[in-house]
Amino acid sequence: MNFLHLKIPPVIVLLFFITLTAAAKLHFATMEHLGIAPLFFAVCTLVAGVTYIMLGVWQFRKARTTVNPLAPEDTSQLVENGIFAKTRNPMYVGFALLLVSWGCFLSTFAMPPCVILFMVYMQYFQIIPEEKILTVKFGDAYLEYMKKAKRWV
Known part of the structure; x- marks a missing residue:
């Protein structure tokens, strides 16, 4: 495993x-010549990003499994419903949307x-290692889940 x-x-x-980005x-x-469009898009992506993050955390808490991204081996159960039916990584999707929002806010x-x-x-140093651990832990159930839900969106 890579360091x-x-x-x-x-x-x-x-x-x-x-x-x-800053x-x-x-x-x-910069995109400042576009007027308020970048600011409007920044607000929209901020709301979407926070929503993805909150839904992912809420579903992990509801399932009573770990939210700690550094210890996927501590996962107690596979969460496949709600936002996790659409994406296997809603918190990371949310983080990417926050970064998009920040870039739009800066108009850059x-x-x-x-x-x-x-x-x-995130894909190579966080998500793929998580997937390997979860595949070992949950076996065929996780492999089937991977076929149903996309890695990002």
């Missing part, structure tokens, strides 16, 4: 990319590459 797999809390990764704004063109064209880099990092 970065499941080592950095996803919230810290998100904060890093939020900072990177710093990159200095070197990218730096946002798309930062969001893509965030998603690539």
Whole structure:
């Protein structure tokens, strides 16, 4: 297993990319000439992102399973209903939407590459290692779930 797999809390990764997006704004063109459209989109994606995160956490709590992304082996049961019927990673989708919202709020064209880099990092250093652990833990049930729900959206 790679030395970065499941080592950095996803919230810290998100904060890093939020900072990177703000710093990159200095070197990218801005969308300020578009008027209030970026601000409107920022609010919409902020609401969507928070909703995804809250629904995911709520369903994990309701199922009495761990929310700790650094210890997927502590998962007590597979959650496949609600938001988890649409995406296997609603909290990470929510984080990506928060990053989109932040980039729109800053009106920067730096946002798309930062969001893509965030998603690539999360996929390879968080999601794939989680999936391997959950496949070992839940076997065929998790493999069937993977066929029904997408990794992102």
